[in-house]
Amino acid sequence: MKKLPVLIVLMLPLTLFAQTKQFVLFDQEFVYTKQDADNSTPSKSHYYVTGEKINPKRPKDWTAPVDYRNGTVHIRIEVKEKPAGNAPTTWTLCYIPNKGKGNGYGCTGTDVYTSTGVYERDVPMTSFWENESIIWEEGIKQMDLVIKDDSGGQGHAHKRADFEKFFPTKVRITMVQVAKGEQYDSSILTEK
Known part of the structure; x- marks a missing residue:
């Protein structure tokens, strides 16, 4: 019996390490309509991940004790419903910090897709637009x-004359933050 507590103490650092090598920033499934895009505030075509939608246990400091800032983000989008027409579509994913400098935020994005399905990619945290x-x-x-469409930064889908090729849509978007030097492990995701 006396050896059991020692074993638990020896296992504790491994358990803590396993919990910190990656975390789900958010995992949201939602339907998005033209009306949602037109009426989102303060900006059009935006879906806001705030409050309970974003992981409340996310770290305050992304640089220490675990370095997520210099790691990667695993972006997964499951396109469940998309209008006919195969219009190239993407979602820009913007980190809004508690404190910023310069323009005050930075963005990465999903792959461009034309049909339903699952699309995944890993992005270095130091490579996306305005990450600094x-x-x-x-x-x-x-x-x-x-x-957005596939035309670049200003290609907001709600502004297009053929907006019906983009709305309504149903997606599940997940972002998993992976620490520097670690690999994404899909077992962190749950079925929906």
């Missing part, structure tokens, strides 16, 4: 998801 405008030691307060 986030003070990572202060953490992330929310994520802004923006539905």
Whole structure:
């Protein structure tokens, strides 16, 4: 019996390490309509991941004791419903920090897709647009998801004359933050 507590103490660091090599920033499934895009505030075509939608246990400091800032983000989008027409579509995924500099936020995105299915990619946290405008030691307060066409930064889907090729849509978007030097492990995801 006296050896059991020692075994538990020896296993504790491994358990803590396993829990910190990656975490789900958010996992949201939602239907998004043209009306949702037109009426989202403060910006159109945005779906806001705030409050209980974003992981309340996310770290305050993304640089220490675990370095997520220099790791990767695993982006997974499951497109469950998409209008006919195979219009190239993407979602820009913007980190909104508690404290920023420069323009005050940074964005990465999903792959461009034309049909239903699952699309996944790993993105280095130091490679996406304006990632240096986030003070990572202060953490992330929310994520802004923006539905777009494949034309680039200003291609908001709600502005298109053929918006019916983009709306309504049903997606499940998941972002998993992976620590520097670690690999994404899909077992962290749950079925929906």
